[in-house]
Amino acid sequence: MEYRKLGKSDLELSTITYGAFAIGGTMWGGNEKQNSIDAIHASLDHGISTIDTAPFYGFGLSEELIGEAIKGKDRSKIQILNKFGLVWDGSNHGKGEHFFDAEDNGKTLPIYKYAAKENVIKELEESLKRLGTDYxxxxxxxxxDASTPIEETMEALEILIGQGKIRAAGVSNYNLDQMKTANETTALSSNQLAYSMLNRGIADDIIPYAIDNEIAIIAYSPLERGLLTGKYFKDATLKANDHRNGYFGQFDAEKVKGFLAAIQPIADEKNASLSQLVLRWTTLQPGITIVLAGARNASQAIDNAKAMEITFKRDEIDFINEQLNKISL
Known part of the structure; x- marks a missing residue:
């Protein structure tokens, strides 16, 4: 495994980071507890020392599973990346921005974006309890959250850094202007954004700014939630309550299928899966610091870690990029 420095912070994170959205179950057709814990253990055992989660992932379940999985392990050797700002339990008292409605055990819950200072601190304390850690x-x-000034949210993060409850401050899904404002208020370490072979829009403006200002880019959905593994063009099926039933519809399935067929020989030559090839390609893109990869069992976690063993020749990278440019999604 390779480890990379996160922006100007002192953090060194595993280049492949365990993404814990799916193990929360919500929007992913449920989960299997022991498989999830096994996936985390396998990740740690194979060099993936960094775990990314959020309270929204399973309405706290993802955090709880991580807390159970890391209990008794050397916390100093594990990096936990967490989030805040999506509220579902009414604790925002009607404040913030309504985002969407989510389903949880047959109930519909309105989700709000809410990043006021008091909520940042409140959510952090709740997350620490679920994760069983003190930072x-x-x-x-x-x-x-357009209803809260960026400066107010960043001030809350500065307070938490001063208290030693967090080591670094980051954002997610921020555009360029929002990044600039945040970076003027705090020492912004990172921006977590959607980035994949099929979604490279941030390369035009955000990535150059991040490179110039030593801000890390954490890429999420590098496999487009499984689409780029190729298995959904074969015999894999999705449960009715899996959000990917709609998510995959934004892509031209035939173009994606053709692209994957074109790069399959490269994967075969390296005795690698398509997902490993895609993950490794993503880690090598300019400005991309960390790449999130989910795993719902130990086998998937080990495969993700082994993606870092792949080496490319220059002509292989050029071929992959040429094929990508052809499909112009």
């Missing part, structure tokens, strides 16, 4: 390595605003 978070990187705390990130999950989604921009």
């Amino acid at each position: 978070i390595d990187l705390l990130q605003l999950h989604w921009p």
Whole structure:
């Protein structure tokens, strides 16, 4: 495994980071507890020392599973990246921005973006309890909240850094202007953004700014939630309450299928899976610091870690990029 420095912070994170959205179950058709814990253990055993989660992932369940999985382990060797700012339990008292409605055990819950100072501190304390730890390595605003000044949210993060409850401050899903404002208020360590072979829009403006200002980019959905593994073009199926039933519809399935067929020989030559090839390619893109990869069992976690063993020749990278440019999604 390779480890990379997160922006100007003192944090060193595993280049492949365990993404814990799916193990929360919500929007992913449920989860299996022991498989989830096994996936975390396998990740740690194979060099993936960094775990990214959020309170919204399973309405606290993802955090609780992580807390159970790391109990008794050397916390100093594990980096926890967490988030705040999505509220579902009414504790925002009608404040913030309504985002969407989510389903939880047959109930519909309105989700709000809410990043006021008091909520940042409140959510952090709740997360610490669920995770069974006394600090978070990187705390990130999950989604921009237009109802709260960016400066107020960043001030809360500065307070938590001063208290030693978090080691670094980050954001997620911020556009360029929002990044600039946040970086003027605090020492912004990172921005977590959607980035994949099929979604490279941030390369035009956000990545150059991040490079110039030593801000890390944490790439989420590098496999487009499983689409780029190729298995959904074969015999894999999704449960009815899996959000990917709608999510995959934004892509031209035939173009994606053709692209994966074109790069399959490279994966075969390296005795690698398509998902490993895609993950490794993503880690090598300019400005991309950390790449999130989910795993719902130990086998998937080990495969993710082994993606870092892949080496590319220059002509292989050029071929992959040429194929990507052809599909122009």
